[in-house]
Amino acid sequence: MKLVIIGVVGTIVGCLLGVAIVAAGTMPEQASVQAENTDWVYDIMVIITGGIFGLVTAVLVAAIVIYRHRRGETRVAPPVHGHTVLEIWWTIIPAIIVIFFTAISWKALNDNEGGKADLAITVWGQQFDWKYDYPSLGLEQQSELVVPVGAKIDFTIRTKDVIHGFWVPAWRMQINATPGRETALRVTPTKTGSFKLVCTFICGSGHPVMGTDVKGSIPRRVRVVTQAEWDAWAAEAQAAAAEQASSPEGAAVSIFTKAGCGGCHAWTPAASTGGVGPGLDGLAGGDAEAIRQSITDPSATLVSGFGDIMPKDFGASLSPGDLDILVQSLAGGGA
Amino acid sequence: MNVFLRPNLARCLWVAPLTALIVMCLTLALRHLFGMTPIFDSEQMITVGYLGGVIGFLIGIGAFDTWFPWMLGAAERPDDHSAHGARSWRDYFRFNTDHMVIGVQYIATTLILFLVAGMFAEIFRAELAHPGQDFITTSAYNGLMSQHGIIMLLGFLIPIFAGIGNFVIPLMLGAPDMAFPRLNALSFWLLPLAGLIFLSAFLVGSFESGWTAYPPFSTRGPMGETIFELGVQIGGASSIATAVNFLVTIITMRAPGMTLFRMPLLVWANLATSALVVAATPFIAGSQFMNMFDRVIGTPFFEPDLGGNTLAYQHVFWFYSHPAVYIMVLPGFGIISEVISVMARKPIFGYRAIAFSSAGIAILGFSVWAHHMFASGMEPWLRVPMMITTMLIAIPTGIKIFSWLGTLWQGVLQMTTAMLFATGFIFTFVIGGVTGIWLASVPFTYHVHDTYFVVAHFHYVLFGGSVMTVFAGLYFWYPKVFGRHMSESLGRLHFWSTFIFTNLTFFPMHWLGLEGMPRRVADYDPSYANWNLFISISAFCLGAGMLLFVYNLLHSARHGKPSGSNPFGAMTLEWLVSSPPPIFNFDVPPRIVGGPYGYGIEGARHAMFPEPAPAETREQAHA
Numbered sequence: 001m002k003l004v005i006i007g008v009v010g011t012i013v014g015c016l017l018g019v020a021i022v023a024a025g026t027m028p029e030q031a032s033v034q035a036e037n038t039d040w041v042y043d044i045m046v047i048i049t050g051g052i053f054g055l056v057t058a059v060l061v062a063a064i065v066i067y068r069h070r071r072g073e074t075r076v077a078p079p080v081h082g083h084t085v086l087e088i089w090w091t092i093i094p095a096i097i098v099i100f101f102t103a104i105s106w107k108a109l110n111d112n113e114g115g116k117a118d119l120a121i122t123v124w125g126q127q128f129d130w131k132y133d134y135p136s137l138g139l140e141q142q143s144e145l146v147v148p149v150g151a152k153i154d155f156t157i158r159t160k161d162v163i164h165g166f167w168v169p170a171w172r173m174q175i176n177a178t179p180g181r182e183t184a185l186r187v188t189p190t191k192t193g194s195f196k197l198v199c200t201f202i203c204g205s206g207h208p209v210m211g212t213d214v215k216g217s218i219p220r221r222v223r224v225v226t227q228a229e230w231d232a233w234a235a236e237a238q239a240a241a242a243e244q245a246s247s248p249e250g251a252a253v254s255i256f257t258k259a260g261c262g263g264c265h266a267w268t269p270a271a272s273t274g275g276v277g278p279g280l281d282g283l284a285g286g287d288a289e290a291i292r293q294s295i296t297d298p299s300a301t302l303v304s305g306f307g308d309i310m311p312k313d314f315g316a317s318l319s320p321g322d323l324d325i326l327v328q329s330l331a332g333g334g335a
Numbered sequence: 336m337n338v339f340l341r342p343n344l345a346r347c348l349w350v351a352p353l354t355a356l357i358v359m360c361l362t363l364a365l366r367h368l369f370g371m372t373p374i375f376d377s378e379q380m381i382t383v384g385y386l387g388g389v390i391g392f393l394i395g396i397g398a399f400d401t402w403f404p405w406m407l408g409a410a411e412r413p414d415d416h417s418a419h420g421a422r423s424w425r426d427y428f429r430f431n432t433d434h435m436v437i438g439v440q441y442i443a444t445t446l447i448l449f450l451v452a453g454m455f456a457e458i459f460r461a462e463l464a465h466p467g468q469d470f471i472t473t474s475a476y477n478g479l480m481s482q483h484g485i486i487m488l489l490g491f492l493i494p495i496f497a498g499i500g501n502f503v504i505p506l507m508l509g510a511p512d513m514a515f516p517r518l519n520a521l522s523f524w525l526l527p528l529a530g531l532i533f534l535s536a537f538l539v540g541s542f543e544s545g546w547t548a549y550p551p552f553s554t555r556g557p558m559g560e561t562i563f564e565l566g567v568q569i570g571g572a573s574s575i576a577t578a579v580n581f582l583v584t585i586i587t588m589r590a591p592g593m594t595l596f597r598m599p600l601l602v603w604a605n606l607a608t609s610a611l612v613v614a615a616t617p618f619i620a621g622s623q624f625m626n627m628f629d630r631v632i633g634t635p636f637f638e639p640d641l642g643g644n645t646l647a648y649q650h651v652f653w654f655y656s657h658p659a660v661y662i663m664v665l666p667g668f669g670i671i672s673e674v675i676s677v678m679a680r681k682p683i684f685g686y687r688a689i690a691f692s693s694a695g696i697a698i699l700g701f702s703v704w705a706h707h708m709f710a711s712g713m714e715p716w717l718r719v720p721m722m723i724t725t726m727l728i729a730i731p732t733g734i735k736i737f738s739w740l741g742t743l744w745q746g747v748l749q750m751t752t753a754m755l756f757a758t759g760f761i762f763t764f765v766i767g768g769v770t771g772i773w774l775a776s777v778p779f780t781y782h783v784h785d786t787y788f789v790v791a792h793f794h795y796v797l798f799g800g801s802v803m804t805v806f807a808g809l810y811f812w813y814p815k816v817f818g819r820h821m822s823e824s825l826g827r828l829h830f831w832s833t834f835i836f837t838n839l840t841f842f843p844m845h846w847l848g849l850e851g852m853p854r855r856v857a858d859y860d861p862s863y864a865n866w867n868l869f870i871s872i873s874a875f876c877l878g879a880g881m882l883l884f885v886y887n888l889l890h891s892a893r894h895g896k897p898s899g900s901n902p903f904g905a906m907t908l909e910w911l912v913s914s915p916p917p918i919f920n921f922d923v924p925p926r927i928v929g930g931p932y933g934y935g936i937e938g939a940r941h942a943m944f945p946e947p948a949p950a951e952t953r954e955q956a957h958a
Contacts, residue, residue: 003744026849027782038778045776049769056736056765060758063743067679068750077681077746079936087685090737091730098726098772105776106719112778157712162552163645165710165785169851172782176711178646179551180639183712196860200785200853202545203552205473208858307472 006062007055014054018047031170031191031224037108038172045101052097112173113186117154121147125157125164125177127311128206128276129263130197130220137234139241142262142272145222148230149192155185160260161311164210165200168222176201189224197222205309206264209276252329255322259314269329277310278303280330288331295323342397344428354391355384378561378631381539385565389528397430398521419516420918430524432516434505435916437523439816441498442809444523446888448490448530450881455483457878459857464871466861476857478541478559482533485546485563488663489570490530492801496666497522497577499808500605502816504581506909507599509590509927509942511919514583522576529570536562545855547652550637550645554629564627571620574662578612581605590908590942592927596690597941599907599931600683603690604669607697611658611665615701619655622648649711653704661700663797665693667804668735671757674807675739677905678754679746682932685738692731699728709777710784718777725775732768736761749903752826756807759834763799767792770845785855788848794841806833806884813888814902818914819895825887832880839873906941907931 022043030039069075122133123145132141147153157166159177166185167174175185197220199210210220225233244250253270256262262272266279283291293300296315299308318326338345362383366374393399397418405411419433420426427440459479462471471479501519505512513519536542540557553560585606589598598606625636626648635641637648668689676683683689705713705721739761748754770792773779783789806829813821843866848854852863859867901910908925909916925942933939 026846028850034778034781038782041776042773042779042782045773045779049772052733053765053769056740057762059740059744060761063740063746064748064750064758067743067746068748069680073747075747077679077935079682079934079939080684080741080745081682082685082688083741086741087688087734087738091734094730094733095727098729098775101772101776102723102726105722105778108778109718112781162555163549165853167784167786167851167853169782172778174710174781174784178712180643180645181712196851198851198853201549202477202543202855204543205477207477208473208856307474309473 002062002066003059006058010054010056010058011051012054013058015047015051017054018050021046021050027172029170029191029193029195030172031189031193031195032172033188033190034112034186035170035172036190037111041101041104041108044104048097048101052094115152117186118151119148119153120156121145121153122156122158123166123177124260125159125161125166125199125203125210126260126263127161127204128199128209128309129260129274130166130199130210131258131260131263134234137238139234139237140258141237142257142260145197146230146233147187147189147222147224148227149189149224150227152186152188155187157183157185160317161313162203163201164203165198167198167200168195169198170195171222174200192224192226195222195224196220204311205307206276209264249329252325255318255326256329259318259326264310267330278306283330284332286331288327291330292323292327295327342395342400342430344396346397347392347395350395351388351391354394355387358383358387378558381558381561382565382627382631385532385562389525389532389569392528393521393524396524398517398524400430401517418520419512430520432512432520433918434501434513434516434519435816437519438498438500438502440523441494441501441526444527444530445491445495445498446885448486449495450885451530451534452483452486452491453878453881455479455486457875459483460871460874462857463859464868466859466864466867468858471857473857474540474543477543477545477855478537480855481542481545481563482536485566486530486533487797488546488659489567489574490526490533492663492797492805493574493659494526494570494577495805496605496608496663497574497581499670499805499812500581500601500666501577503812503909504602504605505584505588506815506912506916506920507602507907508585508588509593509908509921509925510584510588511921513580514588515580518576519580522573522580525569525573525576529566529573532562532566532569536566547656548623548626549652550626550629550643550648551639553626554638561627561630564623564630567623568620571616571623574612575616575620578609578616581609582613585609590925590927592942594927596687597927597930598690599669600672600686600689600693601666601669604665604667604672604693607693608662608665611662611697611700615655615658615662617655618651619659622651622655625651646708646711646713649708649713650705653707654701657704657707658697658700660793660796661696664801664804665696667760667801667808668693670804670808670811671739671760672735673905673907674753674757674811675742676932676934677811677903678749678751678757679742680749680904680934681742681746682930682934682936683738684741684744685734686930686932688734689738692734695731696728699724699731703728706775706780709780722775722777726772729768729772729775736765736768751810751903752821752823752830753807753811755827755830756803756810756833759830760800760803760807763795763803763834763837766842767795767800770795783848785853786848787844787852787854790854791841791844791848794837794844798841799837803833803837806830809888811903812909813891813895814898815909815914815916817892817895818898819891819893820898820902821887821891821895825883829880829883829887832876832883836873836877836880840870840877843870906933906939908942911942911944 027039124131132145157175157177159179164177165174171187173185173187175183244253249269256270262270262274264274264276266272266274268281298310302308359380421436459476462469536559540559542559542563543556544553628634629636629638635643637643637645639645672683702724705717706725709718810821810826847863847866852859900914923944925944927942929941931941
């Protein structure tokens, strides 16, 4: 009887604790359909498992308080070896609970991924930044991911080098960028605004830089805008890209952007502001051979104050022609 | 015989480098013979050099002194048992075949590695106390973080249970020793080698890919990665050999009358664990061999540029490494069952349910591995089946928890330090178990995968869970090893500091993970600064508490209160012999006449000895 009262009280207090945790809002801002589905599962799990935690803790503490051996006490414990009915119940009830959790998780998963997509975007991970391709717009962008609110977006996540993890906490969605394959993520943003974009998978010395808002890096952001704003942004970006392609320095800037250099390096012609590596504007008029070596063999000479974290494979991934154009352009101050 | 010729550490000093040198020269000769250029390849040299060194060390310590002559067909020497037992402290530094000596060797080695890996955690927690790069570089951070992980898992948690089991299990079974004493000694001596190999990676640039070593970051990383892969091989070999030994010992060497359902629950737990190790550990060995071959001889297993498949690595790796989680916690469950029943003076509640749940966890444990890969981009259909099995494995774990509570209820609880750790374990482990259920949910994992939430979860399971059981076991069996108690007052202080600061250190990490802090970062968003400072301070206090334990452990061996043979009034066999037990454990072979947990039952006995009677036995601790 004592056990029943303590157990029931413990369970109720535990569930209330769960309700309090849910009410206190432990999750970040909720900005997608997927986030709503996920948080619903999370809230239910927190409340029910809170009850289990309360039950165990209450019985544990009560047993210690009531039954601890006191000096001089000669009580002998009852030689109970088990209780079949009780044991069956504490197998069945947890089984029902976890099957219930599985069911609601499965439903949330289906709801998250269902329906036809309105927009496809490819995200490229690279040491140590992201790059965004908008195939429907013919655009390739670096610093910021811009998406329209309310659209069902299919992200294809790819990587140029090692594994990265693409995570937007406000969307509650992440997936790894895995070499040699394309991974997919469905998001339906429900809120406009600017949200954190975090790399969750250790990808090298620059990993924290990909993890948003670290000192010295440009914050990685997802900007969610209205459809009208998005259309305007797309038109503007397309115009800027067209203008760049026709300008004399366009080719170099295009190579620079496609290779992802702007994620770490500031260079005025490409309008990049990355602060992980040294700025490149000061290279104008410099020694072309030294610049070439710093791209193909970045460990050879390091600018003081910067570590040896630049990927070593640009010599292989850039074609010799592109490398020439880039080196000339950097040495010539963008011309 | 000269000290450098007898089997001992002094002989290792020259045999190990000599063997390494011979193999390296052989490799150079072969490369020359096949016209390979350049003739010197540092990755290959370090690989064969390390392997040669390991073999040389084992030859030096005397691991093969019996086997080599036997293989060469020399007349078999009857074993004179000169390598058995310890007469002075020096005997602990020899190739000793006594399971009790090996148990102590294991525990001492693993505790040293525990302190080293804990120190690494304190160093990077200091770096993380404040946002921005303060005093170690990101590379150094990654190296320390990876070393912390692998040494804690492979150098401490898995082998310390092998150590406790080594000491206790043959005694519990009524056996004179393990089934294969020489193999047992060999398994132990691989362990300090594995630890040294991991640590030596600092000399060439430590591995930075975390203990999971996912390619292609690991295949393209500095030479430390190769050393990491070698260390895993050596540690894994040690683990497999021990597990085979336990399996054979438990199956074939039980005392007359000890049926399966009269075995103490620690023995059941060890049986399940050993089966897991034998079946699963070869997979991590395989994954690390393939990773190493990719690096050293250019095979294309996992290197995507050569057509390899990085996801394949993750599948093979987790096919071991999820069962490994149970390898790290099942023996702890066994310890808790022993401690709680003895200290509650009450039979264990639902003996068969606990025994079967160990077996159930061991079997189900093989079907859940891909829950580590929900967000890896693996085949999407695999997610739901793996979610179901992962949810289901919570049921046998829950059965154990409820059974322990059933044992405590109406008991006469002796709140010794061992019991404090056992009950504290239930509290912290339930938190880790609950978050484990959440993480089984695919949509939830899509949010918190590879964040501090996961870090919080597995530290609750492994620190709040496994490490607490280790402490419970060490305080419990310490009197059996030394015939003296550890100080109870220091023990209590150690418990409370561990319990409080474990929660203060790891609980806030849940919040950070939900908010958006990824794991394995040397730097973070300044808005997380306050919680990180709080966590770092708690972690320092947690570490300081361990110093109490170390002092207590060392000081009590000489100055502790004498304990007699059975201070807690336990019924299992190890308590029915003197403390420390005689060489070969039992002067008279015991006979098992009942279950191991007949506490509170008039006249109940687990074992009896035919004449003459052994050392005094007492039925009640407080009698």
